[in-house]
Amino acid sequence: MNTATIILAAGQGSRMKSDLPKVLHKIGSAPMLWHTMQCAAQIEADQTIVVVGHGGAETSDAAHEYNEDAKIVWQKEQNGTGHAVLQAQDELKDFDGDVIVLYGDTPFVKPETLQKMLAARAQNSVVVLGFEAANPGGYGRLQMNGDSLEAIIEAKDCTPDQREITFCNSGVICAPAPLLFSLLADVGNDNANGEVYLTDIIAIARARDLPCTAIMCSEAETMGINSRQDLANGEAVFQQSARAAAMENGVTLSAPDTVHFAFDTHIGRDTIIEPNVVFGLAVTIESGATIRAFSHLEGCHVARECIVGPYARLRPGAELDLGAKVGNFVEIKAAQIEAGAKVNHLTYVGDARIGAGSNIGAGTIFCNYDGVNKHHTDIGERVFIGSNSALVAPVSIADDGFVATGSVVTADVPEGALAIARARMVIKPSLGKRMMDRLRAAKAAKK
Numbered sequence: 001m002n003t004a005t006i007i008l009a010a011g012q013g014s015r016m017k018s019d020l021p022k023v024l025h026k027i028g029s030a031p032m033l034w035h036t037m038q039c040a041a042q043i044e045a046d047q048t049i050v051v052v053g054h055g056g057a058e059t060s061d062a063a064h065e066y067n068e069d070a071k072i073v074w075q076k077e078q079n080g081t082g083h084a085v086l087q088a089q090d091e092l093k094d095f096d097g098d099v100i101v102l103y104g105d106t107p108f109v110k111p112e113t114l115q116k117m118l119a120a121r122a123q124n125s126v127v128v129l130g131f132e133a134a135n136p137g138g139y140g141r142l143q144m145n146g147d148s149l150e151a152i153i154e155a156k157d158c159t160p161d162q163r164e165i166t167f168c169n170s171g172v173i174c175a176p177a178p179l180l181f182s183l184l185a186d187v188g189n190d191n192a193n194g195e196v197y198l199t200d201i202i203a204i205a206r207a208r209d210l211p212c213t214a215i216m217c218s219e220a221e222t223m224g225i226n227s228r229q230d231l232a233n234g235e236a237v238f239q240q241s242a243r244a245a246a247m248e249n250g251v252t253l254s255a256p257d258t259v260h261f262a263f264d265t266h267i268g269r270d271t272i273i274e275p276n277v278v279f280g281l282a283v284t285i286e287s288g289a290t291i292r293a294f295s296h297l298e299g300c301h302v303a304r305e306c307i308v309g310p311y312a313r314l315r316p317g318a319e320l321d322l323g324a325k326v327g328n329f330v331e332i333k334a335a336q337i338e339a340g341a342k343v344n345h346l347t348y349v350g351d352a353r354i355g356a357g358s359n360i361g362a363g364t365i366f367c368n369y370d371g372v373n374k375h376h377t378d379i380g381e382r383v384f385i386g387s388n389s390a391l392v393a394p395v396s397i398a399d400d401g402f403v404a405t406g407s408v409v410t411a412d413v414p415e416g417a418l419a420i421a422r423a424r425m426v427i428k429p430s431l432g433k434r435m436m437d438r439l440r441a442a443k444a445a446k447k
Helices: 032-042 056-066 081-086 111-121 177-185 198-207 228-248 431-446
Strands: 003-009 047-052 071-074 098-103 126-132 141-145 148-153 167-176 212-217 325-328 331-337 342-345 348-354 365-367 377-379 390-392 395-397
Touching: 003 032, 003 081, 032 047, 032 056, 032 098, 032 111, 047 056, 056 071, 081 177, 081 198, 098 111, 098 177, 111 126, 111 167, 111 212, 126 148, 126 198, 148 198, 167 177, 167 198, 167 212, 177 198, 198 212, 390 395
Parallel strands: 003 047, 003 098, 047 071, 126 212, 325 342, 331 348, 348 365, 348 377, 365 390, 377 395
Antiparallel strands: 098 167, 126 167, 141 148, 141 167, 148 212
């Protein structure tokens, strides 16, 4: 059976007190919307439709950045969840598979849970996702009769007995597309807010003698993000899960609570992550690497047996090959560090290739930017760059080249050559002491 997902992402999220659309606030360095879209991708949904409204252009761009094939529909007036789902009707007019309605601000629903809903749909017309709430409070209650869902009762409408129900509604619903829109066609807006509620389809389905049921998941899966406090709580939930998954997969975290993962961090087994390491998006670490303390990585690839840090920064486009070493207070951006090459101290490498077995001395600067354009530096194999050198791109240093300490290199260095590009040192006897004596006297005279 084909499956489509409708992701509701139109709300402003006034409690966030932000100009940014709510679903674009980040958990694990990625918009919440991406987490929901990832879940849809993991069940191999044939279509993903994102309903946008407030900040719709930004939300559309974010959705397409994750999945360029995602369909965008607009809810120009926010008239309830049912009204939002109806905006996708034209996109699904010829679709006869199952539809799952998800929420861009509920980022932790698992694909396994959706698979259970789809399995339950085989014997039921409508399937709702529910959870056992520790504090049911304002949640809608799911009134069950065995496996049959009899009703969804809003908290304000509950009788005293119904308030004792702890099985609550998440809002996630699965139904065949033609039936879903048929049921929504009969939903009115005769309520205090004058809105069309998706949950009202259960009462209509039961009135048609259609079987409905509810599948249970953990309360954590259904966590909605509506405020900055919720966002912080969601980040904590994500990080705890990511750390546990990394260790389960054979990664050593010496101080797990201090390591911060991103939405898409991939780390191979037998890698060691020391304290206070932060991963941004698009980082892949192969097996057996070591990431030392206080390092920050984003948009980079680190191969087997590499050592990074402490206090290193790998920026987008950094590629470290087998056994490369990047040490303390080193920044790498858009550069290939080939096998066994070392950049150990106080260095900036940008827009460059460093060949296998080369060594970059402390304090070296790759001068890649002329104020308008970026330029490339190419370092061959087994090259030695002396400390405190500046390489002014575009420039290349061929295999086995040697750059003397303190040089400013502005021309290509041939294979095996020694480049010395610095002013000759001159000694002026006694001048240093005379200068200091004069400066001290002038300072004393001012007082």
